[in-house]
Amino acid sequence: MGTVYVTQIDAFIGKIDERLTVKAEQKTILDIPLIKIEGIVVLGRATISPAVVNELLDRHICLTFLTQSGRYLGRLEPEVTKNIFVRKAQWQAVGESQPAIHLVRGFVRGKLKNYRHSLLRTQREHPDIDLNNNITRLENAIAPIEKTNNIDSLRGLEGAGSAAYFGCFQQLIKTSEFQFEARRRRPPTDPVNALLSFGYSLLRHDVQSALNIVGFDPYLGYLHVERYGRPSLALDLMEEFRPLIVDAVVLSLINKRSLTLTDFTTEPLSGAVSLTKEGLHTFLRAYEQKKQSNFKHPVMGNKCTYQEAFEIQARLLSKYLMNEIEKYPPLILK
Amino acid sequence: MNQTEYIYIAALNQYAYCPHRCWRMFCAGEFTDNQYTIEGTSLHDRVHTTSDVQRGETWQIRAIWLKSEQYKLIGKSDLIEAESGQVYPVEYKRGRKGEWDNDELQVCAQALCLEEMTGQPVTTGYIYYAHSHQRQLVEINQELRQSAIATIESVTNLLETGAMPKPVYSKRCQGCSLYSQCLPKATDKVKSYQEVY
Ligand code: SF4
Numbered sequence A: 001m002g003t004v005y006v007t008q009i010d011a012f013i014g015k016i017d018e019r020l021t022v023k024a025e026q027k028t029i030l031d032i033p034l035i036k037i038e039g040i041v042v043l044g045r046a047t048i049s050p051a052v053v054n055e056l057l058d059r060h061i062c063l064t065f066l067t068q069s070g071r072y073l074g075r076l077e078p079e080v081t082k083n084i085f086v087r088k089a090q091w092q093a094v095g096e097s098q099p100a101i102h103l104v105r106g107f108v109r110g111k112l113k114n115y116r117h118s119l120l121r122t123q124r125e126h127p128d129i130d131l132n133n134n135i136t137r138l139e140n141a142i143a144p145i146e147k148t149n150n151i152d153s154l155r156g157l158e159g160a161g162s163a164a165y166f167g168c169f170q171q172l173i174k175t176s177e178f179q180f181e182a183r184r185r186r187p188p189t190d191p192v193n194a195l196l197s198f199g200y201s202l203l204r205h206d207v208q209s210a211l212n213i214v215g216f217d218p219y220l221g222y223l224h225v226e227r228y229g230r231p232s233l234a235l236d237l238m239e240e241f242r243p244l245i246v247d248a249v250v251l252s253l254i255n256k257r258s259l260t261l262t263d264f265t266t267e268p269l270s271g272a273v274s275l276t277k278e279g280l281h282t283f284l285r286a287y288e289q290k291k292q293s294n295f296k297h298p299v300m301g302n303k304c305t306y307q308e309a310f311e312i313q314a315r316l317l318s319k320y321l322m323n324e325i326e327k328y329p330p331l332i333l334k
Numbered sequence B: 001m002n003q004t005e006y007i008y009i010a011a012l013n014q015y016a017y018c019p020h021r022c023w024r025m026f027c028a029g030e031f032t033d034n035q036y037t038i039e040g041t042s043l044h045d046r047v048h049t050t051s052d053v054q055r056g057e058t059w060q061i062r063a064i065w066l067k068s069e070q071y072k073l074i075g076k077s078d079l080i081e082a083e084s085g086q087v088y089p090v091e092y093k094r095g096r097k098g099e100w101d102n103d104e105l106q107v108c109a110q111a112l113c114l115e116e117m118t119g120q121p122v123t124t125g126y127i128y129y130a131h132s133h134q135r136q137l138v139e140i141n142q143e144l145r146q147s148a149i150a151t152i153e154s155v156t157n158l159l160e161t162g163a164m165p166k167p168v169y170s171k172r173c174q175g176c177s178l179y180s181q182c183l184p185k186a187t188d189k190v191k192s193y194q195e196v197y
Helices: A050-058 A084-092 A098-125 A132-147 A151-166 A191-214 A232-238 A241-255 A277-291 A306-321 B009-017 B019-027 B035-047 B102-118 B142-161 B171-175 B186-192
Strands: A003-006 A011-016 A019-024 A027-033 A039-043 A046-048 A062-066 A072-076 A264-266 A273-275 A294-296 A303-305 B051-055 B058-062 B065-068 B073-076 B079-083 B086-093 B124-129 B134-139
Touching (some): A003 A027, A050 A072, A072 A191, A191 A306, A232 A306, A303 A306, B019 B142, B102 B134
Parallel strands (some): A039 A062
Antiparallel strands (some): B051 B058, B124 B134
């Protein structure tokens, strides 16, 4: 068990002894030991007993609130660890410092290289389509990263690389049912964008929890500038994981036809698209399964799950900032 | 004058085991209960209920605080005994006789406190191993005293500066409850890692 997702509207989240119980319409729909829970995500409205709130804070379990369509609302954040040294190192690097530039390079490089591998794989598997132009554009964005010494220019390379990748995202979709034109957020007005945005919200919950455990202040980042209430460091560390987890889950669900257009609804006027209840469950299951899947960590050399990798990367980040390791290695998988 | 900060006797033990671990536990405030520490704690729960008894020739007192102003030490003792006017500490340990000699250091630190508190020299102490139900004699000799005092100085310095001793991978890491926080192999692994293009 990892993250508990509460999707039932007006559910009651309570606690009996050392167990978490979720009730709805007078029925218990979940009853599991608290010790097995790594995080809770509430989608929509739920009532939470004060005893559960205490218990979650005490056990350092993060609770995130999303709207039913997956938009981030806020979270219950347990106290960070007493490790003041991590936060001190984090603050010391803020701005255009050498460590900050190094880290931004790492986040951007990690994301773009993972994009590139994803395109190369598709190109290999489907010789009928032609992604070469976009792969070249991506490579042109990756190549100057190491020589680029200011964060704004690195942001520019990140933008150019992402544009190259999303410019051919439609070709990664193997069914004519779904169309993707460009990345659209707030609100997403087509199913593919809705799935991506929703997935990134879930990813953000997970990455932010890992940063919290390690002792970081998630609101102070390097690639993403500070803005009130924005977890910039979580957004930074998310970059390398986006293609590996969310994009992979979205493409696999669509291409295997686990999700079809009937799993989506469109709001009148705003055109906002979101998942039906059934579609939501399919998506959450796939996301959780992906997080619990194993791979060999390219740096540490041992087997781990993506769920564990969030914390490993956060620890490597802290080790870099505290001068224990000479560079920050973003998670790049072939 | 600065407010006096006392050092926990247990920190000496941790420092002798691994300075980085001592830093994580006592400076960075990280602590994970794994099997070892949980077992250790429940054993200590039993021991740490203050009582004072006379058993034949031996007087025993359990779970009292020991303190030394000279060394700025503080810690709870498992058991203090006195026989024919000689006081000595007895420290309880889970499992077998330790692979590492840091337990002796802890007994010696308790002896230093006892000497200051009673005004009498303490020349011996014991470690009681729960696994084998055996007591191991610890001789509080010059050599052990010196190494205890040196460790006290190192820990004092560590707590005052907060400077992190680098983790060093060794056999001890395998039984260390902080392994997944510390990742002691990371430095070398990152050094030799070649990022894929
Ligand atoms: S894992 Fe090894 S280096 Fe790290 S704290 Fe434990 S004993 Fe020390």
